[in-house]
Amino acid sequence: MAPAFEQVPTDTETQTEAPHNASNTVNNDDAQADHKSRVAVVGSGNWGSVAAKLIASNTLKLNSFHDEVRMWVFEETLQCGEKLTDVINRTNENAKYLPGIKLGKNVIADPDLENAVKDANLLVFVTPHQFMEGICKRLVGKVREDAEAISLIKGMEVKMEGPCMISTLISEQLGINCSVLMGANIANEIAVEKFSEATVGYRDKREIAEQWVRLFSTPYFIVTPVQDVEGVELCGTLKNIVAIAAGFVDGLDMGNNTKAAIMRIGLREMIAFSKLLFSSVRDSTFFESCGVADVITTCLGGRNRKVAEAFAKNGGRRSFDELEAEMLQGQKLQGVSTAREVYEVLSHRGWLELFPLFATVHEICVGHLAPSAVVEHSETKLSLF
Numbered sequence: 001m002a003p004a005f006e007q008v009p010t011d012t013e014t015q016t017e018a019p020h021n022a023s024n025t026v027n028n029d030d031a032q033a034d035h036k037s038r039v040a041v042v043g044s045g046n047w048g049s050v051a052a053k054l055i056a057s058n059t060l061k062l063n064s065f066h067d068e069v070r071m072w073v074f075e076e077t078l079q080c081g082e083k084l085t086d087v088i089n090r091t092n093e094n095a096k097y098l099p100g101i102k103l104g105k106n107v108i109a110d111p112d113l114e115n116a117v118k119d120a121n122l123l124v125f126v127t128p129h130q131f132m133e134g135i136c137k138r139l140v141g142k143v144r145e146d147a148e149a150i151s152l153i154k155g156m157e158v159k160m161e162g163p164c165m166i167s168t169l170i171s172e173q174l175g176i177n178c179s180v181l182m183g184a185n186i187a188n189e190i191a192v193e194k195f196s197e198a199t200v201g202y203r204d205k206r207e208i209a210e211q212w213v214r215l216f217s218t219p220y221f222i223v224t225p226v227q228d229v230e231g232v233e234l235c236g237t238l239k240n241i242v243a244i245a246a247g248f249v250d251g252l253d254m255g256n257n258t259k260a261a262i263m264r265i266g267l268r269e270m271i272a273f274s275k276l277l278f279s280s281v282r283d284s285t286f287f288e289s290c291g292v293a294d295v296i297t298t299c300l301g302g303r304n305r306k307v308a309e310a311f312a313k314n315g316g317r318r319s320f321d322e323l324e325a326e327m328l329q330g331q332k333l334q335g336v337s338t339a340r341e342v343y344e345v346l347s348h349r350g351w352l353e354l355f356p357l358f359a360t361v362h363e364i365c366v367g368h369l370a371p372s373a374v375v376e377h378s379e380t381k382l383s384l385f
């Protein structure tokens, strides 16, 4: 019988390369150097730092990658007076965004964006989505022509022409192909090597997806490729709106059944919205880690949920910006801006009635409705889909 989904390659299937010191390898790194891939990570927040750690553990083991992983850091001065980049390079820890976790000595923090990417043919983008337009503008003409990109960013932009996924922004601005990696991935849990899964969405070349799978996979981080960039990326993006709704439910002590209902309705709106935007989106994508699994983890343990809970407990009297700054110390929420961006698309296309949960979350975030409206306005009208 044909499998319902693409088969998950096991760790041993995906990591078929000989390790550096295997007896059948030629010990001449310089001679092979030109054929090796160089990785740069653009971003160094909570997930960015964990992604760099995962990648760095693999570039040390796999022959086809240079050991060094260059990580662009948005420079800031810490309370101790030292630059964040200097602290990372001295201690091998990101003291602000991932304290207590060694990244690997082959992770080199670099505050110079152009310098960080100039030699890399594998570019990993992992910043909050609101900064990506500016970052892309700075990188036009500065990346290798043969570079491949992957976006770990959960978010979208809305332009005059309509919605623009972050992978599309990267592809169009930089003229390079861009895959995506999304999943049920609370960074702090992966940092301490708790078992997780993730999904790589790729466009057409399976070998590109396999390269990303090799770069990210570890025995505790299992990565599955699916040929559905838009579906995977929309899952990662839209689940943040559902997480905000789940936080409202928690803040109002509505209980587990209500939260499960919100997750179900949210997933249904995610599927319907994704398919209306891109008819190519596959149903099976929503059963991968990037889909239902991310909805669950984000509604149980994510930052969007946590700050939305505080917002509801305060009856909406303290703004998300204020709560985010106080509770996350520099880390950024994606759900509030994504709710606004999706609301713009819904209004513009006349779809507000079709997506009561998405629309209501935005209206609560901006203070037009009380947090309790999350259930009052979420009766699903999606029978068309």
Ligand SMILES: NC(=O)c1ccc[n+]([C@@H]2O[C@H](COP(=O)([O-])OP(=O)(O)OC[C@H]3O[C@@H](n4cnc5c(N)ncnc54)[C@H](O)[C@@H]3O)[C@@H](O)[C@H]2O)c1
Pocket (backbone or CB within 6 Å): 043, 044, 045, 046, 047, 048, 049, 073, 074, 075, 097, 126, 127, 128, 129, 131, 152, 153, 154, 155, 185, 186, 187, 188, 330, 331, 332, 333, 334
């Ligand atoms: N943290 C997680 O558990 C997690 C898991 C999966 C996916 N993601 C996604 O990964 C992306 C990045 O999130 P994160 O958790 O790594 O970041 P974060 O929220 O922990 O950190 C914020 C980052 O933004 C940077 N920054 C602040 N101002 C900036 C500016 N003007 N220009 C550029 N950068 C600036 C900070 O230096 C910091 O690196 C997001 O889309 C998020 O949804 C996060």
Ligand SMILES: O=P(O)(O)OC[C@H](O)CO
Pocket (backbone or CB within 6 Å): 154, 183, 184, 185, 186, 187, 243, 294, 297, 298, 301, 302, 303, 304, 305, 333, 334
């Ligand atoms: O902490 P959040 O809410 O940004 O969610 C983190 C990840 O996206 C969960 O997969």
